[in-house]
Amino acid sequence: xxxxxxxxxxxxQLAPRVQGRVLEALEVSDPRWCWPLAGTEIAAAVTGRRVQxxxxxxxxxxxxxxxxxxxxxxxxxxxxxLYDPPEAVGHARVRFTLxxxxxxxxxxxxxxxxxxxxxxxxxxxxxxxxRLGIEPLEPGFTPAHLRALARGCxxxxxxxxxxxxxxxxxxxxxxxxxLFRARIHPLxxxxxLTSPQLDALRDAxxxxxxxxxxxxxxxxxxxxxxxxxxxxxxxxxxVHRRExxxxxxxxxxxxxxxxxxxxxxxxxTCQPRPRLRRPAAR
DNA sequence: CGCCCTGTTGGGGA
DNA sequence: ATCCCCAACAGGGC
Numbered sequence: 001x002x003x004x005x006x007x008x009x010x011x012x013q014l015a016p017r018v019q020g021r022v023l024e025a026l027e028v029s030d031p032r033w034c035w036p037l038a039g040t041e042i043a044a045a046v047t048g049r050r051v052q053x054x055x056x057x058x059x060x061x062x063x064x065x066x067x068x069x070x071x072x073x074x075x076x077x078x079x080x081x082l083y084d085p086p087e088a089v090g091h092a093r094v095r096f097t098l099x100x101x102x103x104x105x106x107x108x109x110x111x112x113x114x115x116x117x118x119x120x121x122x123x124x125x126x127x128x129x130x131r132l133g134i135e136p137l138e139p140g141f142t143p144a145h146l147r148a149l150a151r152g153c154x155x156x157x158x159x160x161x162x163x164x165x166x167x168x169x170x171x172x173x174x175x176x177x178x179l180f181r182a183r184i185h186p187l188x189x190x191x192x193l194t195s196p197q198l199d200a201l202r203d204a205x206x207x208x209x210x211x212x213x214x215x216x217x218x219x220x221x222x223x224x225x226x227x228x229x230x231x232x233x234x235x236x237x238x239v240h241r242r243e244x245x246x247x248x249x250x251x252x253x254x255x256x257x258x259x260x261x262x263x264x265x266x267x268x269t270c271q272p273r274p275r276l277r278r279p280a281a282r
Numbered sequence: 283c284g285c286c287c288t289g290t291t292g293g294g295g296a
Numbered sequence: 297a298t299c300c301c302c303a304a305c306a307g308g309g310c
Binding site: 172 | 290291292
Binding site for chain 1: 297298299300301303304305306
């Protein structure tokens with residue numbers, strides 16, 4: 001459930017509670033979590049080290065420990081972090097114990113979440129360079145940059161946004177929201193977007209992600225914050241998961257379709273369907 | 283009750 | 297480059 005805004009929300013809540021603290025223990029009860037490393041190897045590497053900073057890159061949470069030891073956590077679909085959790089919590093996978101007496105529990109029913117150990121700043125750069133593109137909320141995410149990314153990309157705009165190697169952190173929900181705000185149909189090939197459309201898309205990505213951060217990730221109905229509190233407002237989205245409901249702009253019914261293998265919500269009045277290109281003459 | 287489908291992600295293989 | 301399937305589980309519809 002966490003996309004960039006949700007991971008950022010977790011980071012902001014968690015950072016003041018762990019930064020400057022020493023990790024006293026790490027117990028991994030699910031071997032899948034840190035495969036191919038063993039839980040004991042991760043524990044040995046992080047134990048006794050201080051958390052210098054808790055950062056984020058795309059949808060990854062980055063624990064920067066002493067001696068350039070990095071623990072990189074990804075929550076995938078259903079991962080959650082709980083600070084000082086109650087005793088009986090199902091699907092507990094990893095327990096962090098801090099030297100100040102507090103603890104943190106990684107909970108993940110579906111077990112897609114991962115924790116990886118990276119040694120050295122250079123290895124960290126390599127790790128992200130192979131998987132993540134630009135940070136959409138950083139100044140480098142310019143109209144020119146987005147135009148360069150779209151050039152030569154024949155995939156539908158939705159697939160273009162979901163590819164983490166181009167833009168880091170946009171997931172299925174915020175992709176729908178950004179495309180709606182930019183009035184772009186998810187099926188339109190990225191390399192056939194006009195310059196004004198790409199400029200609008202850049203702004204729409206930023207606005208959509210920032211709206212999610214400003215809502216503390218509470219827009220996703222499943223989202224639990226560090227203290228297990230549920231988001232108060234569900235359904236803050238403009239079109240996502242609003243099949244059949246009226247478009248907030250024009251009132252026509254929001255349609256659901258499958259694009260890039262994911263459920264996709266669109267107002268086909270505001271986001272006109274691309275014309276099928278005539279097959280090349282031969 | 284059981285079967286089938288869907289899902290907030292990313293990696294690997296075709 | 298691009299598409300499809302899969303990981304493992306819960307919940308909803310039929």
